[in-house]
Amino acid sequence: MTETTSTAGQTAAAPAVASADPTDGRPAAPPAAVAGPGPAERAAAELDATIAGIERRLTVWAADTGAALAAMSGKVTGTAVDKLIRPVVEELVQLPDGYAAGAGFIANAGLLGPERSYIAWWQGPDLEPVDALANFSPNSISRYVKAEWFRIPVETGQAHVTGPYVDFLCTDEYVLTFTHPVFTRPDGPVAGIVGIDVTVQRLERGAMPALRRIGARATLVTADGRAVVSAASDIDAGDLTAPGEACAHYPVGRTFTVWSDAVRR
Secondary structure, three states: OOOOOOOOOOOOOOOOOOOOOOOOOOOOOOOOOOOOOOHHHHHHHHHHHHHHHHHHHHHHHHHHHHHHHHHOOOOOOHHHHHHHHHHHHHHHHOOOOOOOOEEEEEEOOOOOOOOOOEEEEEEOOOOEEOOHHHHHOOOHHHHOOOOHHHHHHHHHOOOEEEEEEEOOOOOOOEEEEEEEEEEOOOOOOEEEEEEEEEEHHHHHHHHHHHHHHHOOEOEEEOOOOEEEEEOOOOOOOOOEEEEOOOOOEEEEOOOEEEEOEEEEO
């Protein structure tokens, strides 16, 4: 910073050039206050944090699993897969505030042998194994290749969410199944998928307070408008819905949306 002074016998400094300020020297008005997020926006952000947290956890798990499988020397075995996957599932299903009802890994054909799959999946805090008998069948891959939660991540190489649907294989409840492909090398085929089952009932307990702060008919919906959880008593999980008039939209996670005013189709 420079400073101009005036002393006796010296020429005073020239006056500063007038500013082009439209206020003509009057004090400028303070900037308008920027409104922060309202209650609805804050509630939607809470739901986004919940769903995005599940998605991020699955992404990290998929990367860690792929790296661990790639580092295994020799043939990958079911025992090795179980030792790799079970501790993560145990952590997920036993988190006091967690959302996982079950979780696990399903190998694609080729990882443990030609035309053979392998399932390492457990549910509940007691870690009940799911469909473990399929591991003794050389054709067990046929049990999963057509399932949306397995097929789409394998075909696209992208994360996917299936549901809500009734999970007759594991929980016999309405669930969302979050799945993510696993790669043992970046340019390689999909070695399998990791997944997390989240029951609609558990998600409803966590999401309902936030939905009610958004609106009496606020509804968490899938990309195709299928309801997951709704504050409206006439909208159930799995119902097809549409946004009402003057409905606000709040993105949640990768593919979900909260509609502030949903109606049944």
